[in-house]
Amino acid sequence: MFRKMRRAKRELPKEACMEILKKGEYGVLSTVGDEGYPYGVPMNYVYHQSCIYLHCAYEGHKIDNISDHANVSFCVVTAYDTIEEKISTEYESVILFGQAKTVHEEEEKKDALMALMQRFFPAVKDTGIDEAWQKTNVLKIDIEHITGKFNN
Template identity: 40%
Template structure:
């Protein structure tokens, strides 16, 4: 169903893929947008247990409406991009994954999805985060991507 990587020698291990996902601070989500056009949007995210989580401040955003129409998504993270002009080359490390996204609706699911995001970006403020999330409840939604296929690539 999913294509094999053309240059298998550049493929990273699953452990390296997870390391890249945990270390990256942003990624690019791709959805099928309006009238079939691809729509990509950079966003903050967290990886946990084979899933990607992110939040959105509006359930009527382009990305959320697109996910509601077609849950199939792709997500990309680039953790290294160093141009070597003298070698006409680039050092790179990246992850591309495919999966199905869904907006979480149950309070327990929302809490489960927002926890890794808060931990990743504001881990030292977890105590304060609880009060903040309660105050902001209803002003954001949390999306979970169930990963179906992911590959990492590194090389020059």
């Protein structure tokens, strides 16, 4: 179902992929959009409980797309630098594929929001999640396939 990486010598092991997911600043969520066009949107995320969690509004383009086609991809790049003398770049990245869905279960949703808060705002003690969790949509990507690639 999923293709093998063309340049296998640059493929990262699964453990390294998970580390990239843990340290990435943001990722790009890609969905199948109107008339089959891809739609990619940069998003904050957290890798938590072996899944990707995202927060967003309850409506919009990506939500419509996911409602129609749950299959998504998510890409994270954590290192990038140009090497002028070699006309090349150094990088490490991960791309994963899975099914995206809205989290409806209260405890899972609160747990995901807390993980997002701790990741991006570790100094904030009173997160307000108990009051705000119903106003915030949380998406979960169950990872079906993941690959990582590097050049250094």
